[in-house]
Amino acid sequence: MKVVVSRSGGIAGIRTTWEVDVDAQPDAADWAELITALPWAEVVARAPEPDRFVYRIRCAPNEVVLAEPQVCGPWKELVDRVKASRRAESGPGPRPAGPRRSPDSPLGGFGADSQPPG
Numbered sequence: 001m002k003v004v005v006s007r008s009g010g011i012a013g014i015r016t017t018w019e020v021d022v023d024a025q026p027d028a029a030d031w032a033e034l035i036t037a038l039p040w041a042e043v044v045a046r047a048p049e050p051d052r053f054v055y056r057i058r059c060a061p062n063e064v065v066l067a068e069p070q071v072c073g074p075w076k077e078l079v080d081r082v083k084a085s086r087r088a089e090s091g092p093g094p095r096p097a098g099p100r101r102s103p104d105s106p107l108g109g110f111g112a113d114s115q116p117p118g
Contacts, residue, residue: 001021001022001023001031001032001035001059001060002019002020002021002022002059002060003019003020003022003031003035003057003058003059003078003082004017004018004019004056004057004058004059005017005018005019005055005056005057005058005078005079005082005083006018006055006056006057006058007053007054007055008053008054008056009048009051009052009053009054009068010051010052010053011051018082018083018085018086019082019086020081020082020085020086022035025085031081034074034077034078034081035059035078037074038062038074038075038078039074040062040064043064043065043066043070045065046066046067046069046070047067048067049067049068049069052067052068052069053068053071054066054067054068055068055070055071055075055079057075057078057079
């Protein structure tokens with residue numbers, strides 16, 4: 001069983017997606033209990049609010065779209081667990097490098113093949 005949480009909107013309008021394979025989790029039974037207890041059919045559609053997030057939560061055959069204020073109680077617990085699980089799986093890892101400047105750039109800097117002075 002897979003749970004996918006997508007968050008979009010906010011000030012920047014960026015979409016972020018987290019995904020977890022529940023069956024691969026050490027506490028899969030706890031996950032299944034939480035997912036089964038969620039009020040999937042009781043969600044009332046709510047218009048998005050400016051500069052707020054919208055969450056789409058999918059766990060086949062269920063799918064809901066929640067405005068940020070609706071992500072509370074068991075929904076918040078699920079979202080937080082999915083996000084935490086993804087961080088744990090991916091680990092801290094290296095940060096992506098920023099843009100590199102060419103030595104010929106008017107701003108200076110180092111190209112991919114150059115060495116820093118010293």
